Amino acid sequence: MDMIIATHNKHKVEEFSRILAPLGVTIRTAELTEAEETGTTFRENAYIKAKAACDETGLPCIADDSGLSVDALNGEPGVYSARYAEEGKRKKTVLEKLRSVPEEERGAHFTSAICCVFPNGDVLEAEGYCYGRIAHECRGTSGFGYDPIFICTEESCAGKTFGEATAAEKDAVSHRGKSLRLFAEKLENYLKN
Numbered sequence: 001m002d003m004i005i006a007t008h009n010k011h012k013v014e015e016f017s018r019i020l021a022p023l024g025v026t027i028r029t030a031e032l033t034e035a036e037e038t039g040t041t042f043r044e045n046a047y048i049k050a051k052a053a054c055d056e057t058g059l060p061c062i063a064d065d066s067g068l069s070v071d072a073l074n075g076e077p078g079v080y081s082a083r084y085a086e087e088g089k090r091k092k093t094v095l096e097k098l099r100s101v102p103e104e105e106r107g108a109h110f111t112s113a114i115c116c117v118f119p120n121g122d123v124l125e126a127e128g129y130c131y132g133r134i135a136h137e138c139r140g141t142s143g144f145g146y147d148p149i150f151i152c153t154e155e156s157c158a159g160k161t162f163g164e165a166t167a168a169e170k171d172a173v174s175h176r177g178k179s180l181r182l183f184a185e186k187l188e189n190y191l192k193n
């Protein structure tokens with residue numbers, strides 16, 4: 001099945017494509033108006049993006065809203081991950097704020113909320129989480145966003161930052177890997193009915 005992805009983030013397009021392709025979903029991009037993310041949760045923002053794209057194209061559209069929640073910062077940057085500090089200074093801002101925070105209090109997790117809206121109004125949703133801790137400095141150049149400062153403690157890339165992990169190692173345990181695999185299962189059931 002073909003599906004339009006509602007995102008302006010090319011890294012998400014790459015991750016969606018490589019995770020969903022083996023599950024039988026082909027991701028397509030489209031020139032879309034940027035929807036204003038006025039929600040207070042990842043789930044609300046994912047719906048806002050997918051619904052706006054579906055209204056604009058008349059096709060099934062899928063969106064992800066995601067972010068990094070840091071325990072020692074009361075869950076910040078959370079839904080504001082893409083707007084936290086100036087572009088290029090986001091990782092540094094988190095590292096700076098955690099400068100004197102000890103190892104055992106550097107816990108963090110990523111969340112990915114997926115929402116797919118169909119032209120008939122049907123909605124499919126899925127969420128995924130990935131746990132780890134914040135490094136003391138940037139490590140690795142793979143991935144995007146906060147990847148170089150997020151040490152994943154889950155199996156397959158335990159101890160590496162996502163910046164040091166291969167794409168396959170990240171996808172196996174990442175928030176987006178989990179949310180998209182769950183989404184693909186829900187889509188399969190939806191298409192059967």
Ligand code: ITT
Nearest residue numbers: 007008009064065066067068081082144145146147
């Ligand atoms: P769209 O809204 O157009 O999809 P965006 O990048 O603005 O693109 P979000 O509003 O969902 O997307 O913000 C997510 C931000 O959280 C993203 O820009 C990164 O800074 C961070 N983030 C999410 N997933 C990540 C991942 O897998 N690795 C590193 N950082 C991630």
